[in-house]
Amino acid sequence: MTTRFLLAIIAVGVLFGTSACRQQQPELPLPPLLEVGRRQLSLVQFERELQLNYPDISGLSGDTQLQLKSQLIKQLIDRELILGEAARLNVQISPDELDAAMAEIRGSYSAEEFNQILQQTGKTLTAWTNALKIRLLTAKVSDAILADQVQVSENESQEYYRAHKEEFQRPVEIRARQMLFPTREQALEVLKLLKEGGDFATLAQQYSHSPDSEKGGALGYFSAGQLPEEFDKILFKLPLRQVSDPVESPYGYHLFLVERKRHAGLRPYAAVKEEITEKLYHEKEEQAFHQWLVNLQETTKTVVRWDQLQDPGQTSPIKDRPL
Numbered sequence: 647m648t649t650r651f652l653l654a655i656i657a658v659g660v661l662f663g664t665s666a667c668r669q670q671q672p673e674l675p676l677p678p679l680l681e682v683g684r685r686q687l688s689l690v691q692f693e694r695e696l697q698l699n700y701p702d703i704s705g706l707s708g709d710t711q712l713q714l715k716s717q718l719i720k721q722l723i724d725r726e727l728i729l730g731e732a733a734r735l736n737v738q739i740s741p742d743e744l745d746a747a748m749a750e751i752r753g754s755y756s757a758e759e760f761n762q763i764l765q766q767t768g769k770t771l772t773a774w775t776n777a778l779k780i781r782l783l784t785a786k787v788s789d790a791i792l793a794d795q796v797q798v799s800e801n802e803s804q805e806y807y808r809a810h811k812e813e814f815q816r817p818v819e820i821r822a823r824q825m826l827f828p829t830r831e832q833a834l835e836v837l838k839l840l841k842e843g844g845d846f847a848t849l850a851q852q853y854s855h856s857p858d859s860e861k862g863g864a865l866g867y868f869s870a871g872q873l874p875e876e877f878d879k880i881l882f883k884l885p886l887r888q889v890s891d892p893v894e895s896p897y898g899y900h901l902f903l904v905e906r907k908r909h910a911g912l913r914p915y916a917a918v919k920e921e922i923t924e925k926l927y928h929e930k931e932e933q934a935f936h937q938w939l940v941n942l943q944e945t946t947k948t949v950v951r952w953d954q955l956q957d958p959g960q961t962s963p964i965k966d967r968p969l
Contacts, residue, residue: 680719681949682726689954695722698773715955723950727942728784737786739779747782748775788935796934798926806922807915814918817870819908822881823847823863825901826856833892833899840889846903855898867908877902 678686687695696703696718703711732738752760764774807814823846827833836853840846847862854863870878880890881902890902 676954677951678949679951679954680722680726681947682723683730683946683948685726685730687722687726692718692722698770698776701768701770712955719950723943723948724939725780727939727946728780728787730946731791731942732783732787735787735790737783737790739782739786743782744775744779747778751778784935788931791938792931792934796927796930798923798930802926803919803922804915806926807918811912814913816908816911816913818882818910819867819869820881820904821867821906821908822865823850823903823905824856824858824865825850825854825863826859826897827853827892827899827901828855830892830894830899833901837889837892837901840901846889863903 676689679689679692680687696715699718700714703714706714755763761771764771825833825836825846827836832853836844836849839849847864850856850859850863856863858864865873870882873881874895876893876895877900880893881904884890884902884904886904886907888904890900892899892901894900
């Protein structure tokens with residue numbers, strides 16, 4: 647073997663050996679896409695959040711996709727700031743609190759029906775649940791940091807009442823009771839007992855098939871339009887303390903009694919004071935929390951590595967985008 651041939655073999659071996667070593671070297675991990683104080687979010691975590699919030703954006707233009715990503719970045723910055731404060735204050739949402747909030751929002755819808763509604767809005771149940779957790783946590787953090795800062799005085803409530811009296815105009819309202827029966831014959835039998843002097847509330851507890859029978863059929867105060875139209879036609883013309891004839895509905899046959907009638911007019915301040923105070927408190931709390939979050943944003947170091955969101959074929963830079 648000649649010296650020149652041996653050197654050629656060695657050279658080829660070095661070349662392929664170097665190439666193999668390069669291929670075996672692991673890629674360096676990307677730095678966090680998002681840093682908010684000590685909290686970090688990787689590109690993989692961001693893409694998971696993007697998939698949860700926007701399940702399919704592949705059909706959108708590049709600019710529209712980028713706009714959605716930018717909006718999500720802003721939301722995630724706020725979220726990480728709040729989560730950081732929650733951790734500092736040791737504020738948490740228990741599973742029971744989350745379940746109770748979900749049940750209240752879902753109302754009478756079944757879990758399957760609610761999931762279908764979410765799908766129609768383009769949201770997943772996981773994304774919706776995560777958002778609910780953040781809302782509950784935000785409310786707790788807000789209570790913890792603003793409890794002593796937000797106050798509503800008596801003068802503020804009175805001033806609001808004087809300046810917004812149109813909000814407290816009351817329509818004609820009536821207070822009524824009802825009974826429900828599966829047949830007209832049963833309704834007529836109880837109507838006979840009422841005409842003989844029977845007490846409406848007592849007989850409702852004994853014979854009515856309505857869910858409010860335990861309360862003597864009490865419907866409370868209501869105005870026109872809050873009950874079905876066929877009921878309004880009877881109730882708002884029925885004289886006080888007089889029982890109606892049987893009224894047919896999809897539920898059966900009803901007997902109604904109007905106990906009291908309120909004329910239209912301005913609701914007194916004493917009746918709406920608590921309502922006004924609560925409204926003003928929530929407005930002040932929202933403003934104070936927004937200002938607190940702005941201050942926290944200004945004092946917390948935040949880094950967004952926009953280049954990680956750059957598509958390979960995208961030519962326009964996306965760094966230094968406003969949040």
